[in-house]
């Protein structure tokens with residue numbers, strides 16, 4: 001293994017694996033920290049954790065365990081992948097995990113770069129934009145678990161970390177890899193071990209990638225990985241081996257627990273043409289809606305690739321959280337989707353598309369997937385996946401805000417055919 005990656009959620013892990021696979025690295029996504037060795041052919045290993053919204057100490061422990069495993073597989077460089085919208089709270093978990101990895105790896109400075117231009121995430125003067133709107137005006141201020149109310153990444157990260165946070169401004173990034181490298185050395189010399197790095201386009205990310213070829217630790221969204229395969233290729237370390245992904249033949253269903261703006265539009269577009277079953281938190285908690293009821297509903301319409309969704313407007317999400325508690329609602333909905341996914345896979349449904357990072361984590365964990373082979377990209381940041389493990393289904397794990405309006409139809413076609 002050349003590059004070892006730790007992703008704080010499952011859609012994020014497949015987003016990163018997609019970038020590395022497209023860049024020509026033989027990439028595998030592992031579900032949790034594996035108990036066994038990575039296959040010898042794996043050049044980039046992505047360990048998918050579900051650590052974005054757990055308690056900071058738990059996120060640190062999980063991330064350090066992943067780091068140890070990746071180092072034991074020979075990884076020369078560690079990448080900590082978080083969300084391109086920097087999903088976190090004032091307490092964590094990006095800062096505490098970055099601090100712990102800096103200490104473990106003895107890194108003098110690590111870049112902080114959530115930028116992902118293909119999905120409209122850009123960073124200027126340390127401020128994060130989503131499709132040209134400041135992060136806190138992009139819809140992310142209403143996120144059910146990590147409402148993003150501050151677009152200033154230096155300030156937000158400053159609440160979370162014990163490390164001083166610096167900035168490499170856009171003018172320096174545009175001056176190219178040498179200038180970026182010098183600026184990062186200056187940040188390190190000044191004791192600022194985390195450096196937020198501006199970028200607006202892929203060319204900036206390639207330049208940053210070239211500048212950090214020797215870095216022990218890199219942090220960011222999937223965009224920060226754009227330039228990394230080239231660093232290994234230049235050294236003659238890549239095999240050029242392709243992926244082992246194959247499509248499936250069989251029934252399909254879609255599960256959406258994401259409440260993002262884009263997910264709600266995608267749910268509306270999909271259910272205009274396919275059967276849809278809406279699942280309300282109150283009903284799941286009271287037992288009026290169970291995985292068995294949903295399963296019976298879906299199986300009765302399976303030829304039409306039905307969708308089961310809990311995606312709701314911010315007001316409804318807030319009201320449910322006030323009635324039951326934030327964690328309780330999330331746990332109930334995620335548990336529901338996990339159990340439903342097991343029933344569907346065991347009944348022979350071989351193509352499943354899941355909307356939402358936490359929801360995807362719940363589904364993939366429930367299905368006991370060991371690892372994924374990475375298939376073709378469906379929309380920016382979302383590849384088709386072939387699960388390895390007791391239930392070898394084909395899956396697509398869609399981040400809340402990713403994908404075009406017709407994403408779900410395209411995803412089912414990318415995973416195979418009836």
Ligand SMILES: Nc1ncnc2c1ncn2[C@@H]1O[C@H](COP(=O)(O)OP(=O)(O)OP(=O)(O)O)[C@@H](O)[C@H]1O
Nearest residue numbers: 144258260310312317330333356357358359399400
């Ligand atoms: N109707 C609802 N009311 C309250 N909470 C909900 C509702 N539906 C889903 N949730 C919870 O909201 C959270 C949505 O998070 P999830 O990560 O799945 O989507 P997302 O944040 O949009 O996606 P991503 O993390 O990929 O950006 C989950 O914990 C889910 O259980």
Ligand SMILES: O=C(O)[C@@H](O)C(=O)CO
Nearest residue numbers: 012015083084221357399
């Ligand atoms: O970076 C992103 O936006 C995604 O990969 C993600 O992490 C969403 O959960």
